[in-house]
Amino acid sequence: MAGWAPPRLSDFILTDKLGSGTYATVYKAYRRHNTREVVAIKCVSKKSLNKASVENLLTEIEILKTVHHPHILELKDFQWDRDYIFLITEYCAGGDLSRFIRTRRILPEKVTQIFLQQLASALKFLYEKNISHLDLKPQNILLSSLDRPHLKLADFGFAQHMICQDEYQSLRGSPLYMAPEMVCSKHYDARVDLWSVGVILYEALFGRAPFASRSFSELEEKIRSNQSIELPTRPQVSRECRDLLQRLLVRDPDQRISFLDFFSHPFVDLEHMPCAESLQKATAFVVEAVEKDGAGEHAAALTLYCRALEYFIPALHYETDVRRKEAIRSKVCQYVSRAEELKVVVSSNNKSLLQQGISSRELLKEMSQDKPRLFAALDVASAAVAKDEEGMATDALDLYQQSLGELILMLAAESAGRRRELLHAEIQGLMKRAEFLKEQMKTYDWKSQSLGQEMLTESVQSSCSLQ
Known part of the structure; x- marks a missing residue:
């Protein structure tokens, strides 16, 4: 004008x-x-x-x-x-998250996870001060800059101090991101923010909100429906990510994931947020790993190298000085190479242990013909070992955990005797193998997470060129 x-x-x-x-x-x-x-x-x-x-x-x-x-x-x-x-x-040069998602259509899971960590850290800070935002949506989440993107939670116009289980009755926020209890009963509390986080996470991963509609009447019908939220099968997301989505997008706030469980969820993983202490924590684990390695305690050294890598990734992301970042990256490559070597040694030792365990497991199965539940759990353990030997670590770990859940219950009910001794030894062997697999799966995750950080920067820069 x-x-x-x-x-x-x-x-x-x-x-x-x-x-x-x-x-x-x-x-x-x-x-x-x-x-x-x-x-x-x-x-x-x-x-x-x-x-x-x-x-x-x-x-x-x-x-x-x-x-x-x-x-x-x-x-x-x-x-x-x-x-x-x-x-x-x-001033936030990167615009808001809504525009960012729209220009990219969908965000890769690794990029989404980094953004979620940043949002969760802000919500944890507010939670500890008894503050609820009550209008969480991508339009109220800003990107601070183009070269080192950080989320900034904004627009606290609807925020409230939520003491204990205070309830509010006035309708606040945007319907697309509102928890069902805000629309249906108009009685709600701080847990509405968890539903909104689920909607934001869903939209970032799948390109649309779960209640996306062509009209307000269609939107209202979907909100008031009792049907559970179905997650799309494409693009595929990790088990941890899917679990978090399913627990956030629960209509009944009493059944929805709690704030404390949300903050400690493995997909949120606030423990490994980039911060000033990340490098210090990584270095402490490396020092211990080198000591164990020198003493010939290869399995322990491998575990410690893996734990160090979990903190080196956020340390790399936190570091702004180019030379220091390259020095850290160079060291990390050395530790990964050593972890690769140790993995071969430890895997070889574990395979011989697996072979030794087969005969005792078969004997235990022979002694468990009168206990179908115990026999079935041992069958699952055998399937886990088979997947393990095939190199299918994720499937093997799932089966190990299933069998251990049952076998531990069986052990508690088993009376003293030879069968109990064998069962105890079997559980110890399976637990040791499951723990090794967990560490093994973490060893190389630093590469994909580091890639996620690079993708995040590229995504922001790309979206800015589209704006």
């Missing part, structure tokens, strides 16, 4: 319009006396504010002024004049 101009603010020059909503418009801006500082300014027109929107704005200012976290948008200041209230925040 001819003659259009952004609001005026004495200390800033407002330039590009970044977005707008019912009550506010966001602009990119530069501080007048420091041309290097770029910020975003949310301009809220006082004329558009009713009582509810004033409360929302005050809540947003209160929360953002008191929380400081690397994955929560920083509120630098707020000002006002006769017509506007101005929220001055850090």
Whole structure:
């Protein structure tokens, strides 16, 4: 429109319009006396504010002024004049997650996992302060930069301090990302944020939200339905990722995954978030691994090298200095090569143990003809060993865990005698092998995770070229 101009603010020059909503418009801006500082300014027109929107704005200012976290948008200041209230925040050059997903159609699982970790770390920080966001959606999640993308949780207008099991009855947020209890009963608590995380995760992986609809009436019908959420078969996602999705997208909040279980879920894996301590933790494991290696304790050394690699990946991602990053990467390659060598040695030792275990297992089966459940569990153990020998580690580990679950129960009920001794030895052997397989599967995961970090950077840069 001819003659259009952004609001005026004495200390800033407002330039590009970044977005707008019912009550506010966001602009990119530069501080007048420091041309290097770029910020975003949310301009809220006082004329558009009713009582509810004033409360929302005050809540947003209160929360953002008191929380400081690397994955929560920083509120630098707020000002006002006769017509506007101005929220001055850090500027996020990468746009929002909604646009990012739309330009890429779907995100690879490794990229999605990195973003999920960052979102989960912000939610854990808020959870510990009894704060719920209540309007989680990709439009409210920003990408901080182009070269080193970090998620920044924004727009706390609907956020609330949720003390214990406080319930709220007013409808908040966007229907596509709302938990069913918000729409159906309008009685809800902090657990609605977990449903919204599930919807965001689903959309990132499959390119659309689970309740994507052509009309509001169709959307409402899907929300009010009692049918469980079906996960698409394509693209394929890992077992851990599928498990998390299925536990987040549960209609009944009492059956939905809890916050604590979400934060500790293996797909979220907050323990291995990139941070300043990552390299220190990795180095401690390597020092111990080298000692064990030198003492000829190969299995223990392999396990410790694997644990070190789990922290080297986030250490690489956290490091910004190019030379230091290359030095770390070079060391990691050496440790992976040594782990490869140790794997051959340990695998050879384990194969001989497997062969020794076959005869005792067959004897145990002969002694268990009168116990069908024990006999069946030993059959599963035999199948696990067969898959193990074929090199099918994932299938073997599943079968090992199934058989061990049953055999441990059988051991508790078994009376003293030769069969109990054999069963105890069998369980020990299977547990040792299962643990080895777990470590073996982690050994090379650093390559795919490191690739995931590179894909993340490439994805952001690619999406920016499309914008």
